[in-house]
Amino acid sequence: MTLALVGGTHRTVPLDLRERLAFSAEQTADALARFRDRFPGREGVLLSTCNRVELYAAGAPDAPAPDATDIVAFLAECRGLDATQLEPLLSRERDEAVVRHLFAVAAGLDSMVLGEPQILAQVKQAWTLAQENRTAGPVTGGMFQGALRAAKRVATETGLGRQRVSIPSVAVADFASGVFERFDDKRVLLIGAGKMAAETLRYLREAGARDVTIVNRTAGRAVELAARLGARPGRFDRLAAELVTADLVVSTTGASDPVVTLDLFAAVEPRREGRPLVVLDLAVPRDFDPRIGTRSGVWLYSVDDLAAACDANRRSRQREMPAALAIVDEETRRFMGDLHHRSTAPVIERLRAGWSETGDAELERLFRRLPHLADADRDEIRQAFDRYAAKLLHPPLVSLRDESRSGSPHGLLDALKRLFDLDD
Amino acid sequence: MAEFVAGISVVCFAASYAVALACEALRPALRSGVRGIAMLGFAAAGLLAHTLFLVWRAATEPSIPLSSPFDWYLLAAWLLAAGSLWLTITQPRTPVGLFVLPVVLMLVGAAQLSSRQPFPQSPATQIWGAIHGMFNLAASVAVLLGAVAGGMWLIQAGRLARKQAPVQGFRMPSLERLAHVTSRTPGIAAWTAAAGFVSGIVLNAVNRQRGLLETVPWNDPVVVRMAAVVVWLVTADALVHAARRRAEGPRAAAWLALASAAVLSASMLWGVFGATRHGMPPPASPAAASSGPATAGHEDSP
Secondary structure, eight states: OEEEEEEEETTTSOHHHHHHHOOOHHHHHHHHHHHHHHSTTOEEEEEEOSSEEEEEEEEBTTBOOOOHHHHHHHHHHHHTOOHHHHTTTOEEEETHHHHHHHHHHHTTTTSSSTTOTHHHHHHHHHHHHHHHTTOOOHHHHHHHHHHHHHHHHHHHHSSTTTSOOSHHHHIIIIIIHHHOSOSTTSEEEEESOOHHHHHHHHHHHHTTOOEEEEEOSSHHHHHHHHHHHTOEEOOGGGHHHHHHHOSEEEEOOOOSSOSBOHHHHHHHGGGGTTOOEEEEEOOSSOSBOGGGGGSTTEEEEEHHHHHHHHHHHHHHHHHTHHHHHHHHHHHHHHHHHHHHHHHTHHHHHHHHHHHHHHHHHHHHHHHHHOTTOOHHHHHHHHHHHHHHHHHHHHHHHHHHHHHHHTSOOHHHHHHHHHHTTOOO | OHHHHHTOOHHHHHHHHHHHHHHHHTTTTOOOHHHHHHHHHHHHHHHHHHHHHHHHHHHHSSSOTTSSHHHHHHHHHHHHHHHHHHHHHHOTTSOHHHHHHHHHHHHHHHHHHSOOSOOOOOHHHHHHHHHHHHHHHHHHHHHHHHHHHHHHHHHHHHHHHTTOOOOTTOOOOOHHHHHHHHHHHHHHHHHHHHHHHHHHHHHHHHHHHHTSSOOOOTTSHHHHHHHHHHHHHHHHHHHHHHTTTSTTHHHHHHHHHHHHHHHHHHHHHHHHHSOOOTTOOOSOOHHHHTTOGGGOOOOSOO
């Protein structure tokens, strides 16, 4: 069994070329159909995301995986690119390195944002497309199953994917959720219409937020954004009244001075009757006077606060890398052991068949000489022969399995072929 | 089977809880699923042994549960251990055991230092005794739960005030949920403690009438400390209620919950180590002397 990988990622291929090299789902299906024609008898899976394009190929001993140059030429041809331009930018791997790379990719260890979970769904989708286009096979099947298992282990046995690293997700999951148990009974107030507001609102919606009001200096923009985000537009001149009823405020205006001053908040505060208020001030410069954060029951977070938490989470993810890589290594060794062991199957099959044939012939001769034997006695003798053969075969099979764990057991296979006169 | 159950000792389940607590303490350092399974396994094994121990005592001792300080403490510990296990199963990301199991172990420790001798009982005092014990038990569990929630509130609030992301594998419940517990437990604790105190007065009157136990005087340490606990809990509840619509309310409730636990602990320590006439038989008489060990006097202190 041979494995090959050619691909480019955000680390090796510039964005403009990556965009031209990327495959849509339809283009992937078309490319896989071409792969089938171009490399008959080989297996292929094409993984294409916004950060990577990788072609995984596998072949049997009689039809080995295509070499890297052929795969580069194939990819270039599929996307109408110049192969000589692609050649130096694409990385290539063979055999065990291919498996290790795929397992690391599926676990998010090779992603731009370390540990991001979306890649796993993309790996699954690539495998599904290969199955639908009949370029998947037992080797790539085992390899992609192994990748899913490795990714799952990394997710459950390490903290790699648990810590959030984007400002809106940290704001909602690590801070707002620390204050509030649920969001479906909370009033969310969006001040301004910055891009970060929409992204934060997406996370709040996922957490259950329903009652959302948007206020903006430009009333038309608030109405437009409210319609787009399924929220209620509010009036900017009624900001104080909105602050009285709000439980969570996301502020993203482009104002150069604080929109909510300490004086304004001091006027609002008594009317809130002590209800806690979470403020996610995502504006630069800040929309809320930072002194508001020192008031009882107010949990105020600026972009810098959230960015610091994101950095801490990134460092925390980085600390999980050794454990994650150990899992990837372990799963790679397990898969390669299985793959090598699988490659011994034809020899074992021939060995068993040869022994069985000889045993049957000997039994036939014995039964001809002893015609008086009852059927039950014959069965007993037959079973004894089978047990004898199985016991004799056991040690070489165990040796083969053990040898497979450390690589392809060529030496042992050759010895078995020569000792037992097994044809290729 | 009976031999096996009879062989279960306090040390068996206390050790299980201690190992479960150690597993819980390793949460931030060891995120393997094995740790969680081990924690749950030891906590469940401890609870099972604890349950069997209490059932065995109820079946073999000539009295119902709550009939001695020892059983009372163990039942309180059992309630908290069962609650902790249930919360650990339903909310596996929250380190509930880290906060509740130390309280469970302290109650088990207090049980070990307390008298195992059941209070002398008659059918009338048995009912009032059970009511008295159950109200006091409910009050104590409410106070301890409130304190656990209050402690968690302060830790979570501290983390949010410092603007730190949560430590992996150590996610606390939200302030809203914790505040919900700390604002309700003072009321439950105050009313059940008051009911326990009143039922204790009734029990005392019944005992005096039947001559089964010695009358507990108003200045007995048990009466004084229980009255102090009731007064404190009612005051704490009033303070929590008064601060309800203030921004400082949840923080005040958290501190008051911890203070209530401190008052209760002091009261328990006084109960464990102090002298009392509570639960004592009347002065020896020929009739009482001939009635055997069931009416034998005992001290609350070891």
